[in-house]
Amino acid sequence: MANFGTIGLSIAFGMGIYSVVAFFMFNSNRGLKYLLSAKNAVYGTALFTTLSVFAMLYALITGDFSIEYVTQYTSQDLPTIYKLTALWAGNAGSLLFWAWILVLLAALVTVSKENREYIPYASPIMMVVSVFFLFMLNFVSQPFVQLLNPPPDGMGMNPMLQNPGMVIHPVTLYLGYVGFTVPFAFAMAALIMKNPGDQWIKLTRKWTLISWLFLTLGNLFGAQWAYVELGWGGYWAWDPVENASLMPWLTGSAFLHSVMVQERKNMLKIWNMVLIIVTFGLTLFGTFLVRSGVVASVHAFGNSSLGAYFLIFTSLIILAALYLVADRINLLRQGNQFESYISKESSFLLNNLLLVGSAFSIFWGTVFPIVSEAVVGQKIAVGIPFFNQVNAPIGLAFTLLMGICPLIAWRKAxxxxxxxxxxxxxxxxxxxxxxxxxxxxxxxxxxxxxxxxxxxxxxxxxxxxxxxxxxxxxxxxxxxxxxxxxxxxxxxxxxxxxxxxxxxxxxxxxxxxxxxFNSEAVKTFKPGETAEVGGYTISFKGLQQTSRDNMEVIYADLSVIHNNNDMGNLQVEKVFYSTSEQPMTEPAIISTFKEDLYVLLTGWEDDGTAIFKIHINPQIKxxxxxxxxxxxxxxxxxxxxxxxxxxxxxxxxxxxxxxxxxx
Structure with missing residues (x-):
């Protein structure tokens, strides 16, 4: 499988390069045959990348420990579902998954009949990005590296990743990230064609909205995962990698709103071009943060040489895009002007300024440790209070605009x-x-x-x-x-x-x-004891021990009564994985639209006494x-x-x- 996957990636890389060259030849008036050849090369790139992905999935499921990546992220006792998700658990695998989505999207765009005049320009742009990822997979972060002496078993997966969130959070997030390549490519194609009207916006509206939806779901599923897995009672810690996924969501939201002004009033053409460039750039910036190790994050893959490659590529493609905007600035300036500060289009612009302002504040807070280290030689982290204090009022102002905008007239109110x-x-x-x-x-x-x-x-x-x-x-x-x-x-x-x-x-x-309105309390129970916490009557029955798959579990049995209603029993767990010395705390949660009862088992004594941390989290649902x-x-x-x-x-x-x- 290793050789099969490696050969597949090599062929995909070669065909990707050929597709870009063939598109260039067609655009240089060298004949229709180059366009047909370029399209076939795009399909071939997608095919051979898909074969490589299937080869990796087969190796992960069958436990082919001759492949280093399989050894690093799976083990014989790992449940099958997590063997599949190991595809995106590590650096090389996640790059392979990203490249796969990207080339599939490029193939879908190329085969589409709705945008034929844009294909010779948009498809090669997507393929340039694809070729970069395939270059990384072939020469920098190779997923099919083989071991001379394969071990009998693998190292297993990080216990934090053995959660249902691992199945869906990275997938939706990557679909959102990669999806924004499509509107970016069409925007650049429109500039190359000297046709920066609203046709490219109409052609990519569905792509943009679907990408934004997946980015929304990716952030939401990530927050849910943190809530049920990390055991601190919260769901968003303004971690650098969390921020990296939120920033393109904010600028993408701004873009979705501002393109409506361009379609309706023939305005904001330059702004929309810059917005989609920034949004696309931020999706790549997220991969830089995850893979560079320049900032500390529980989501990062650790220090690697990949960060430099991503930083250079992102800088080059963004500079090229901005140069194209500058070169077509006279075409972009053609259009209508604002007639009044009190109008629907003005409210859309204010909406955009708030969203972009929020994204900038998050960007600055995220990169500040890097800047401070470069300036004073010491990393100074920006804490949660900064992000909350800046973004809370921006969020309220943005929400207020959602109520104002529908009731204001176009042009002048x-x-x-x-x-x-x-x-x-x-x-x-x-x-x-x-x-x-x-x-x-x-x-x-x-x-x-x-x-x-x-x-x-x-x-x-x-x-x-x-x-x-x-x-x-x-x-x-x-x-x-x-x-x-x-x-x-x-x-x-x-x-x-x-x-x-x-x-x-x-x-x-x-x-x-x-x-x-959240609150928390620490309570110590002996078996059979009962306590009142936040209006809940909690009874501790005792500690039990059991084995499941690749883990040993210590759990506490609790019964809960609220307002004289039996809310059922809870099992609060401490999980010990065979591949990790660090136990995982699994909370037990009773969730209603009013509030969540969130209980953690933090420790216990030999006599059966248990210590619990209890959170009351209103309105999480x-x-x-x-x-x-x-x-x-x-x-x-x-x-x-x-x-x-x-x-x-x-x-x-x-x-x-x-x-x-x-x-």
Whole structure:
């Protein structure tokens, strides 16, 4: 298998180089045969990379310990599912997985019939990136290196990686990272073709939205994994590698919003080009952080020489892209200008500035240890308070804009309409705030502001939908239900975006509650003892021991009662893996929309006494549920249907603007 995989990667590398050369020959007017040959080379690159991936998977499953990578990340007693996930557990394997996704996407773009005029320019750009990864796999980080004296068993997988999150978190994150190569390639193709209008945006809208969705899910699944595996009661620690995945999500979110302004008003062309370049660059920057060892992270692969290669390649491709933007600057400047600071397009720009500002603050906080070491000779880490203090107000301002933007007109809004459109949403928000204070007992300023903004966003969104239904009903005579269904179906992009906004509001609720109102306690129990913690009656039955697969488990049996309701039994575990001296703490969690009871077993005595750390984390479930609401919104926005124009609502014959028909 090792030789098979190595040969496959060598052929893929050669075919990748040939595809780039053949595309160049075609673009130099050397004949159609070069285009056909280049396309076939792209398909061949994808085929042989796929064969190499299958060779690695076969080696991992069968335990071919003659391959160094298999020895490093698997063992005979490792469950099969984790043998499969070992493909992306290490440096070389994860690069192979990344390259595989990338060449498959390049093949899909090349075979597409929707973008024929862009293929000779977009496909070679994707293949240049693919060739870089294949170069790394062939010459720098080779996944099929063989051992002269294979051991009888492997070293096994890091216990922290033996979690269901390992199955889905890296996959979704990599799909999000790699997916943004497609809009980047099309943007550069549009510049090369001297056609920087909105055609490239329309062709890549689905690619961009799907990539953004996978990046969203990747971050969310990573947070869930940290929550259930790392045993500290939280889900986001502003770790450098966590930050590396959040930054392209922020700039990608900004890009998704700003391209709507370009499509609708023929504006922000330069800004959108720079945004997609930055987003693509940040996806590569994340691989640099993970593989360079320049910053400490629980997610990093450790020190390696790969970081320098990624830094050089990322710098070169970003500089080349920016040079192309500068060279086409006169074409990009053609378009409309802002007519008023109070308009929908201005609110979109402010939205972008907030998102990019947040990304920059995270970038600065992440690289500050590197900068400080270069300047003063000492790494000075930036702590969690910095990230929270900077990004919390930005997050609230961004959330507020989600409620403001739908109710502001394009071009120029007058104060009379603004007052009319925002009256009821603010009345409802203020009533909600008063109820939270006097009935809910919420007095902490940050939580009160955040929840009030969330109520405002929900009410303004519902008002916008209601107005659309009312206008449609008046013009067509349909009943309310039919009007609602047809209104939504006529503009899936707009209302899919609203569903996504509702998911983000739910996540804001979860983030706020879990950070502002969380509490913890340390309790010591003897077998049979009971204690009250945060309104929960917890009874400790005793410690037990068992064996599972490749681990020994010490677990505590607990029963929980809350508000006279039996919440069931909990098993809180300390897990000892055969391949690791460090035990893993597995929390037990009871989750409701109100709060999570999160229990950790931290130690025990010979007489059976056990020590527990107990967290009460309010509204965490809102965070996870909000993520799935976002998924629903994206699917709805992408679902095929007529009349899915930008920011408009259709009745079949014309566009609706409140109270009048636009012909």
């Amino acid at each position: 007058n104060f009379e309409n603004i007052a009319k459109n925002f009256l009821w949403p603010w009345i409802i928000a203020i009533i909600g705030m008063l109820l939270m204070v006097f009935i809910g007992g919420i007095t902490k300023p940050y939580a009160l502001i955040a929840y009030t903004i969330c109520v405002f966003v929900i009410s303004s969104t519902l008002q916008d939908i209601f107005k659309g239904v009312r206008v449609r009903k008046k013009l067509t005579g349909e009943n309310l239900i039919v009007s609602l269904i047809r209104l939504l179906s006529k503009n899936r992009r707009r209302y899919g975006g609203y569903v996504i906004h509702m998911g983000i509001v739910m996540m804001i609720v979860g983030i706020t509650g879990s950070n502002v 809102w965070l996870w549920t909000g993520g799935w609401v976002i998924v629903i919104g994206v699917i709805f926005a992408l679902w095929p249907g007529k009349g899915s124009g930008v920011g408009s609502r259709y009745l079949g014959r014309g566009e609706v603007s409140y109270g009048k028909r636009v012909r």
